[in-house]
């Protein structure tokens with residue numbers, strides 16, 4: 628017999644992972660249209676408290692996997708914040724697997740977040756707002772909503788579908 632507690636936990640993480648996949652598909656449709664996508668899941672959720680530093684997303688080249696910090700699974704975190712982190716990691720995916728980034732970088736001594744990368748990052752519609760919320764979360768100052776004036780005008784932004 629399977630341990631019922633384990634079963635519940637694995638079902639829950641399955642639902643959460645499906646949520647991440649849905650967001651990734653949505654970001655892909657809006658910004659990339661890749662025919663192949665990496666895997667995506669929640670990370671272990673480490674926080675370096677001392678420096679208020681949180682790694683919200685990582686891209687694992689070897690495993691072709693995006694990992695997202697579980698702080699972003701909070702229902703009050705606006706959807707565009709999670710989408711932005713996924714967008715950033717998909718830029719790394721694109722850089723490595725579509726544009727051969729690691730090879731090019733070795734030749735030119737280019738950084739992971741190149742000037743070109745930052746330019747692409749700005750194409751995300753709510754980049755500024757998302758960064759502001761991420762800063763609040765990292766400092767532990769994010770309550771239920773970011774300051775009103777930073778909000779794009781849509782009621783849907785607080786829904787976490």
Ligand SMILES: [Zn+2]
Pocket residue numbers: 715719740
């Ligand atoms: Zn990055």
